[in-house]
Each structure stands twice: as structure tokens, then as C-alpha cells.
Amino acid sequence: MAKPILVTGFEAFGEHEINVSESVAKSLDGMEVRGHKIRSLVLSVDFDGSNRVACMLEKEEFAAILHIGLAANSAHPRIEIKARDILDFRIPDNSGRQVINTKISGKGDLFSTINHHDWDIPSMIDSPVVSEDAGEYICNETLYRTLLNISDGTPCFFLHLPLAQNDAKGLALQCLDRMLRPPCLDVGAGAIIQDGKFLAARRAQSEKHAGWWEFPGGKFEDGENASMCLIREIKEELELDVTTGEMIGKWIFDHGDVVVRLHVMECFISSGDMKLHVHDKTQWCDGPDEVEWLGPDRDIAEAISARLKHHHRLA
DSSP states (O other): OOOOEEEEEEOOOTTOSOOHHHHHHHHHTTOEETTEEEEEEEEOSSHHHHHHHHHHTTTOOOSEEEEEEEOTTOSSOEEEOEEOSOBOOSSOOTTSOOOOSBOSSSSOOEEOSSOGGGSOGGGSTTOOEEESOOOSSHHHHHHHHHHHTOOSOOOEEEEEEOSSOSOHHHHHHHHHHHHHSOOEEEEEEEEEEETTEEEEEEEOTTSTTTTOEEOSEEEOOTTOOHHHHHHHHHHHHHOOEEEEEEEEEEEEEEOSSOEEEEEEEEEEEEEOOOOOSSEEEEEEESSTTSSOBOTTHHHHHHHHHHHHHHHHHHO
16 A cells, blocks of 8 residues: 655644644645645644654654644745754743754754755646745754654755745646656757757667657766766667757757756857668758657747747847
């Protein structure tokens, strides 16, 4: 049986009559993400609440742990990747406790057990931001005490929500999906540019994703960066020697069984006669809609096309 996902929210506190994190956590209870059922808890805003999940971890295991709380003064949702070893309450908690400038454990700050670099955060709902300051109140204390008791790398972080947000539930589900999906596989994608056009290549019938168009490239080998990968891959695939130019950007795409992070760079042919090995056709393109692109490659083609037009205007 698959391990459950644990999602927590908090009861209201201080001057707030409601806490958005409570309603979001409750709305997720019983849902499934990547085959794991969500179990929701509403935590008290005091020491017992901050320590509850840490105590649960002594007896239970979870596929992922998502703490949700209110950040009333924040304009955007915050993905908290660090819990600080400090408590300094501006107001008392709901039990009347008010801790001033005190360490939680004395063991130093702790980092969330997620790899946010794999999350394609710019594409997520309601424009969340990455933060290393979860505050000095119960939210930070809860994350800290939980992380202190995680010994098996269970993905865990704190999601701070502003008072008003378009789709907090949708964002929470996106976060859970990213917590549970496979790590990104780094792949180089070459934007081979010549005479103001860029090269598209069609996957041969014997290849995976046959018939779809892509940018030539492939998986990084150990020790490679994007430039090294592309020089090698384009030589193997097209028998072209290329030099690399500027980085155009990075795109993350979830194929279901694998998540790919495409590192897209300018490439320029220095020598060689093109011969196809994993493709059956190539085409020089002016714009993004001339071929049927694989995965996110149309978005990449659009970015390259806009870049080339911009450079043409400046020339």
C-alpha cells in the first residue's frame, strides 16, 4: 500500500478570524497525487501543534509532507526552503506562550528536503517565490521540528500563503506533484542557427517519439555541461562540428515516466556535412509553427524566433 501524503494547515491565530491554510488543507483531504492519498491535519498554533508531526514521524512514514501556513504580509505564495534555528515571537501563540530570541535546538538552520531547482517555478500557479526566511513564529518552528525528525529524505517544505490568492488549492496540488515526481534529467538542446533561421530535426521511425520534431541534442554525460553535451551530441546525431553561443534558457517538461530539463543553447556550424542518424528529415525554420514539435519544443522555438527577430531589428 502506498504511503500517504501528509498536508497540514493551522487554526486561526492573533487578529485573524480565519486561516486560509486550514481551509486549503481540509479541501485536499482524501485526494490522490501520483498514487498517494492525502491525509490532512489542522495544527494548533502553539508548541503542541509545532511538534505534532515531528512526534508522528517516530511511528509513521509519509510519501511527502507539506506544511501550509499564512503569511499575511506577503504578496505572493512563498516556497520556504529553510527553517531557522530561532524563535522570536512578535505575539503570543494560542496557548499564551511568547518565546523571545531563543534557539529551537542549537543545531543550526535546516534546509527543506526538496529540490526546488527541478520545479519550473515560473510556470506554477499564482507566481510563488522561493524564500529562505520562514519567520520566527510557529510556521518556522513547525517546519524546523519536522525536518529535525526526518531521517529518510522524505520530501518536506513549508508553503506560505498570502491573505488573498486565486487558486491556493491548485498551487498546493502542484507542489505535491513536484515533490513526488522523478528528479529532472538534464538534456542539451541545440538551437543551430544559420542565415537567420534555426534547425528542426524529425525523429526517425525507429526512434522514440517518431515523427515529432525537436532540437538536436541529448542527455548530459557525467561531468558535462550544456555546451560540452551539445558539441558531442550534434556530432553524433548530425556529423556536424559546432561551436556554442549564448544560453537561451531552460525548460522543464514532465513526460510522466521521466522529467526532462532542457538546456537550450545557440549553436553554430563550424564544419561538416550533415548526415542523419536518429532523424529522418531536417528543416530550417523562420518561426515556431512550421513543424509539429515534441513536448515543450514549440515554446522553445517561439523564444528562439523572437530572439532572432530582435537581433535582426538591432542589426
